[in-house]
Amino acid sequence: MNFEVKESEVVAILGPSGSGKSTLLSLLALLDSPDSGNLSFDGNDATNWDENRRTLYRGENIGIIFQQFHLVPYLTALENVTLPLVINSSLKESEIHQRAEELLQSVRLGDRMSHKPSQLSGGECQRVAFARSLIHRPKILLADEPSGNLDQGTSSTVMDLFFDLVRKTKTTTLLVTHDPQLAEFCDRKLTLSRGQLCSSN
């Protein structure tokens, strides 16, 4: 497949199970290398980067949101959000905490910062995951079925917040989803079928 994503664009990736969405996501997240072809970020050819370089680039420039949230269970909401900067940046602890607090405020979890994931609802956990994915101001945000584990009511609230955030921060976003209604909120849709790109509109 061949496609481009412009800066600040929000793109939905659709397709049935087995169409290659997860594989595509793992390539875009630099968790894997393509067998053939090229992959570049911001003009940088990442095709042949070694694992270390891919990891460091991911840590600095890519944010990922998982369907199952994947928060660290023994850390508070605030500590979970700080993780990308704790791992990769040289910012002071106070600065990191300030950013994290601001982000949690923006996802309306200002009063739940010291709660652990087990004390938060599904929607709240996903909002923490959103905040975590944006704290390091990534160039690209990858979201893998962010509302997949939420009920309909929670999902629409959470996704409203999601789109609000990405538009505000002008973050280039690729969103994998089964939900065609969610895809309507995106700038463009890429449809996959059996590992091929069927349409891009």
Add this chain to the structure above:
Amino acid sequence: MLFKLILKSLWSEFKESFTVILALSIGLVGLSLVFSSRSAVESTMAAKAQEILSADLSLSARRMFSDSEKEQILELIKPNHHQSAYSLFTMASSKNGSKLTYIKAVERSYPFYGKLRDSKDQKLEFASTDSKPVLYGDQQLFDQLKVKEGDLVKVGTQNFLVKSQVTEDSTQGFRFSALAPKAYILKEDLSKTGLVEFGSTISETIYVKQPNPEDLLALKIKLETGIADTSIRVSTAAEAAQSSVRALRYLSDYLGLIALAGFLLASLGAGFVFFESLNKQLRIFSIFQSLGLTRRLSVFLLLLQIFALSFVASFLSLIVSAPLFALISQLLLNQFSIDAQFTLSPSLLSVVFFLAFSSSLLMSLPHFIALFKAPMRALLDFEQFQVLRSKSLPILFGVSLLFVFLVGTFLSRSLKISFFFTIGILVVFVLVGGLGSLILKFISRLPLKSWAKVALSEMNGKRVTQLILISVTSISILLVDAVNQIENSLQAQLNVSNQEEVPDYFLFDIQEEQIEDLEKKVTTEGLKLLSPSPMIRAKMLSINGQSYEVSSDESRFETREQEEEARFRNRGLNLSYRSDLQTGEKLIEGSPLSPHSSPDRLAELSVESDYARRVNLGVGDTVEMDVQGLRIVGRVKNLRRVAWTTFRPNFFVIIQPGVLESAPKTWLAGVSRGEPEETKNVLSLLDRDFPNVSYVDLDQVIMKVQEITGQMSQALLMTATLVLITGLFILLSTSRFHFLQSRKDLNLIKILGADSKFLMKKTLTEQFTLAGLCLFFGLGGSALLSAGIADRVFQTEFYWGYKTPALLFVGMLGIALFVSFLSLRWSQKTSPKEFLNS
């Protein structure tokens, strides 16, 4: 900040982390005690080495040096200061009786180093009084001969005046239940006793003073190169000090192995409990990696966690061990007169930490491999990204065995012992795994009541976990019981007071011309001389044409086997001659010796079976020997087994009659048991008419051996008990873990109608089955192991004692009840609705 978050993960898994720390530290206590004891004894002996030897270097032999040898030695050691001494075991008698005594005949300037002080805290002075030579004796001599200062003590044919008691003797070193009291006389006075003329076995030692270590080493090499005769031993002070505690070192080696078994069980238990926790850690690390943490850093951070756990465990074990150090220090002082100081040295800390860290690392190995090797894309599928217990077990097991072998070699200083120890552990796990698996399968299929069926089916379903638990507990039971059973067999064998074939007294240094007369006189007193045997000193030169002796340079030895082998070979040999078998002997291969030798055939030899195995001799092999300057070649005609506990005179190598009759010899014999009056008469007869003949009260010797056996067993038992405590702790902690794993199943059967009575019966069935299997394998394994050791190592009959098995049986039942009680309490706290919510 990242480190803080990582360490926070350990705190979040507090129960598991605490269990791991506790298990490791309990396992480490035994090893800490063994290491620190060994280190304390070795450093104490090293510090006192010069005092113990009383010189910097010594040359010694179990005979007197010839004039040419003395000349050669003196030429080699000049210009260093030197002095010589003689020592021998002989009878010392007072008006109150006679006792076998260790006599040391020294020069006036003895010792070069150390203190030899009398009751007035003065140096020993050997100035004659009333034209009688003087003697200094230790406390034991004074007590046993019931003498005081100014009394007379006869040694050989000479009366000595008892000058004073030796109250301080730094040359004493380590006394391990000394066989005989000790006395000092002047070297020149030895000839007055007539014992030299009689041909008594006298050892000679030349002491050399050379405090410069480099010059000392050069001198040692010069002497070893210059003196061809390997029966002359050259020792530095350090070597002599180490030699003096050899028995204690061997004991500490075996203690180390038992402690290692305990540590292995603790590590297995800790690893078992920590397994799921590590799987959780893997998921956390995969989250971190998705956020930009490199693989290398992930591995480093996991290492950091392991480091933290190991450090705390090591620290805790040393805190627990510290008060026990004081206890052991007191024990060493009281029992063995070793004033060892225990310190928490950096080397001890390093060793303990290294063991904790290595074993934790090994237990986590599958997780490290997963962290390092799992493809990054697996991070998106966390359910796949975990280590499966079933796949990890073979790796863990193999690596653990290798670890045990390596550490065991370090502890026991013997590749062979460590190898057999490791194989033993492997055999236990394989047997328990194989046979235990079959038993669990079988009993789960029996037509039983529903609660029993559910319990046994569940046990069979979780076979791997159950068998690991059973193995761990069985090994603990096996070690505790085996130590007792082996001691039992040895003590039973040594209880010989009712055995008529065991002599009452053992006589040695009987001269050729005395034997007939002695036999007649003993018979006259109503007793018999048992197994009178000539003893001829010899050296083995070659076997089947290959040289037999080895260099005794200790720096060449890498293992204890090599050291022991060299010492054994260079010791020389005592030969005897006869054709028939004696009481306590049995022919196991070959045919009996011919009653007379033949000039056209090689002399026939009979060799003791263990000795033959050790030196690799078989029936038909030729042996060349040096018998006091005469070269004799013989062929092995048979191998025989000797029951040494009959305490009859016996020899590794016996030659047929007609070969050595004219060789210089002394005789050994036993005196049969009789009425007290008869025995008293015989002893008086010996003192009066045969003053050069030494005798030993065998009952006292046996008592000393029993005492030593008892002491060693106590030490081994203490360590084995620590292992048992470790095993039980693991059992309890893994029971909790096992319960948590079975929570879902428990809730399910509650939903299906199991009431509290059902659960109680089910739980009791599980726990008693577990206890039963542990006892079966533990006690069964112990019986087999003890019987094997009794037969193969000690060549004694196996006597099974019931007390320890009974105690263990009751103990295990108690544990089963206790764990059942805990399980039932935990199960009361679970609710079936958890099942619906999950």
